[in-house]
Amino acid sequence: MKQAVVIGVLLIMLSPLAGASMKANSIGQPLGGYEEGDRYRLELSSYSRVLYDEGKQVWVEIDQYIEPATVITTRTYRDGRIQKRTFTDGSLVKEQEGSTTSTYTLDDAGRLIIASTAVREDEPTLAYYSYDRGKPNLISIARLGEEGLVLSRFVREPDRYTVTVVDEEGGQRYVSQGSLRMSDAWKEEEELSPVVIDETEEGYLRLVQDDRTQLYSRSGLVQKEYTDEYERTFFYTFEGRLKEVHTEYPSERMMVDIYDDDRTLVLRHELQNGVPTKDTRYHEDFGYTETLYDREGKPYVDVTWAAGGMRVTSIRYY
Numbered sequence: 379m380k381q382a383v384v385i386g387v388l389l390i391m392l393s394p395l396a397g398a399s400m401k402a403n404s405i406g407q408p409l410g411g412y413e414e415g416d417r418y419r420l421e422l423s424s425y426s427r428v429l430y431d432e433g434k435q436v437w438v439e440i441d442q443y444i445e446p447a448t449v450i451t452t453r454t455y456r457d458g459r460i461q462k463r464t465f466t467d468g469s470l471v472k473e474q475e476g477s478t479t480s481t482y483t484l485d486d487a488g489r490l491i492i493a494s495t496a497v498r499e500d501e502p503t504l505a506y507y508s509y510d511r512g513k514p515n516l517i518s519i520a521r522l523g524e525e526g527l528v529l530s531r532f533v534r535e536p537d538r539y540t541v542t543v544v545d546e547e548g549g550q551r552y553v554s555q556g557s558l559r560m561s562d563a564w565k566e567e568e569e570l571s572p573v574v575i576d577e578t579e580e581g582y583l584r585l586v587q588d589d590r591t592q593l594y595s596r597s598g599l600v601q602k603e604y605t606d607e608y609e610r611t612f613f614y615t616f617e618g619r620l621k622e623v624h625t626e627y628p629s630e631r632m633m634v635d636i637y638d639d640d641r642t643l644v645l646r647h648e649l650q651n652g653v654p655t656k657d658t659r660y661h662e663d664f665g666y667t668e669t670l671y672d673r674e675g676k677p678y679v680d681v682t683w684a685a686g687g688m689r690v691t692s693i694r695y696y
Contacts, residue, residue, distance in 0.1 A: 397423040404431070404640050406439075417639065665691065 400408040402420035406429045412419050421428040425441040439453045453461045464472035469488060473480045483492040489509060496502035503523035510517050521528045578584050582593040582601060593602040599618060603610040613622040623635040634647040646658040657669040657677075667682040680694040 397421070402429060406437070 398421075399412040400420040400422060401410050401412045401416045402408055402418040404418060406418075406420055406427065408420055408422075417432055419430040421430070425443075427439040429436040429439075435456055437453050437455045439451055442450045442452065444450060447467050449465045451463045451465065453463075455461075460475070462472075462474040463470060469482075469484055471482050471484070477498045478495065480493065480495040482490055482494075485491050489507070491507050493505040493507075494502045501524075503521065506520040506522075507516060508518045508520075509515060578593065582595060585592045585594065589605045591602075591604055592600055594600050599614055600612055602612070607627065609626045611624045611626075612620065613624070615621050619639060620637050620641050622637070625633045625635075630651045632649045632652075634649075635643055636645040636647075638644050642660075644660055646660075647654060648656040648658075653673070653675040654671045654677075656671065658666055659669075660666045665683045665685045665687070667680055669677050670679050670681070672678050676696075678696050680692075680696075681690060682692040683689065684691050
């Protein structure tokens with residue numbers, strides 16, 4: 379009840395100052411003018427923002443100007459959770475949520491050099507960032523916490539496309555070419571298999587590692603992925619949002635996954651030799667529903683499961 383009162387008071391305070399209504403995504407980034415039917419709506423005023431998900435408020439965000447260069451942004455979520463962020467000259471310098479406080483120190487060039495994170499009254503965990511002299515490249519991070527000092531080094535490989543990050547426990551290798559980014563991790567004493575990058579006749583970037591091959595467009599979107607066990611094809615909207623993934627298996631089994639605008643899986647079709655065997659519809663607020671088909675491809679029952687798939691909530695026969 380207390381949480382609802384807090385949210386209600388904030389809405390009353392903000393309502394006279396309502397400004398533009400914008401279409402947004404799930405994290406509150408504006409995506410243009412709002413139209414009826416858009417899932418997320420962001421209400422903007424001179425110093426506040428309110429995000430709605432299908433008419434339900436997600437959070438309220440209010441800016442408090444301490445001085446011309448410093449702004450404290452307080453975000454209150456629907457469940458009463460509060461997050462505070464402090465910006466100086468547009469750069470994030472402090473975050474607070476619950477009992478956790480993080481502070482950030484930047485150098486004159488605006489690069490992060492020290493990050494400190496403390497939980498309650500415990501000793502903070504510190505991270506020190508080092509950069510290549512005269513260049514913006516990050517070369518190391520030294521973390522000092524309960525487990526002592528852990529040093530991570532960033533090494534740019536001779537091929538110009540690869541950066542390797544290593545510490546005492548293992549490492550991470552990042553491969554980039556144009557807008558394409560890939561990464562692989564390994565633990566101590568493990569061997570990381572090589573990645574081969576070349577160009578196909580169609581102009582795709584081909585990445586081969588172990589038995590997996592991936593084809594990427596120049597915009598960095600994966601188009602195909604195949605191994606000895608499956609072949610996967612990706613389909614996108616004109617704006618580059620993932621909408622469908624088709625996975626085919628040597629046994630003539632096929633899965634079609636359909637995604638909404640937020641890249642959330644909403645529907646899965648399963649077929650065998652072109653005949654539907656099962657559909658799974660994923661619900662936003664509760665579990666999922668399976669539609670089962672007979673050998674002729676006709677649906678005969680809908681089974682709805684609670685979240686987690688441990689309990690059946692309804693069965694409906696056709």
